[in-house]
Amino acid sequence: MEWQGLDGGLGVSSLGVGTVGLAGTVETLLYAFYMAGPVTLHPDAGTFSMHWLSEPPFDTAAVAARIERIYEVMCDFFGEPEPGHRVFVRKNPYPGNGGTALPKSFTFGWSEIEPPTVEELASLLAHETAHNWPRLDGEHGDIAWYTEGTAEYYSIVLPYRAGLIDEAVYLGLINERARGYYTNPLQMLSNAAAYELFWQAQRAQRVPYGRSLFYLADLDAKIRAVGDRSLDDLVLAVLERQRAGAKVGVDAWLALVVAELGEAARADFAAMESGEWVVSAYGAFGPGTPARKSATT
Incomplete structure (x- = not known):
């Protein structure tokens, strides 16, 4: 060029x-x-x-x-x-x-x-x-939840961990996303149905953002509650496999979450995918997470 x-x-x-x-x-x-x-x-x-x-x-x-x-x-x-x-x-x-x-x-x-x-x-x-990093391999309609959800999650969490934003700004960003998610009249569409309307309704385009953000925050809280691992371990494992040349799709993601939390994790994913409301577990986004502590070391 x-x-x-x-x-x-x-x-x-x-x-x-x-x-x-x-x-x-x-x-x-x-x-x-x-x-x-x-x-x-x-x-x-x-x-x-x-x-x-x-x-x-x-x-x-x-x-x-x-x-x-x-x-x-x-x-x-x-x-x-x-x-x-x-x-x-x-x-x-x-x-x-x-x-x-x-x-x-x-x-x-x-x-x-x-x-x-x-x-x-x-x-x-x-x-x-x-968006430079987390992604799954597959059709856009099948993996948009992961692409947009991880971008939403890490765009808020990583600046907070690094001290680039304070707790007031952090809370404001989470509440802004919560308003967008819980007030969107199309949020109860399944992922597939929302994708069908993707280029017809702006609110349909927003479905993967809020839904997946709160699904991932819920998943993170549940993983941390049973051990010393977190959502980070899963997301980085996906990225590591892809850098090694592997294709990592939804099935591989489900295998990772089931390995952490058992079959209940598969049911949580199916509920999110079908359009059920996600109410994150207690402690999601909370201060004092292992990830927040590691940012100061």
Whole structure:
């Protein structure tokens, strides 16, 4: 891939800045973001950078610093062997500040109609950054609960463990997700039924987020209640297998949770998948968890 700059312009992609040598598949090129023109780079060196064309209305340095620190924390937790992350910022002509993640990069939009705050962006960007790691192999409709649920969970829990947010902010983020989950009129749809409506109803798109967040928090609390392990052990085990070249789908996930909690864990998963309300076990998200303590060591 080669970029010839005009009038001081610059070409940037998920793969790098300017001319980049690539050994990969066509999918590598397809699943990448591209930006060209008078692109601003911040910072202009290192494994993390943020890029934009139109000057945003928020403090870009503050947002970049916040998300870079979150990225470093997540790289450490997930054992990222090849750090490198790019954030692409674009101006939207319509309300909305959503984002989309691709390998080692993501993009989000901002609108003059509803300009985002640094705090709002920190929450969004933490979620999108977490998408670099946890995933299951399979069809989107079958594994979206895991992709979005783990991104929600670790975008809240890891910054808290690292001391990047205090308990008041932590509680606020959890309550915000709880409101979104328990007030969504489509939350009692099964995962399959919600997926059928995915591109027709915005509330259907939100089903995997809240449902799976509280399922994972419940699972974590139940695992911690019977020993010295946690949800982290399962999520990292999935990632380790995938890095070794294995495909890890829903069946493999169920085998992991059943090994921890017995057949009751299979019933909990089936209830979540069918659309039953998830009420997390006592102690979910609570202070003093082994994970929180380990962050200070």
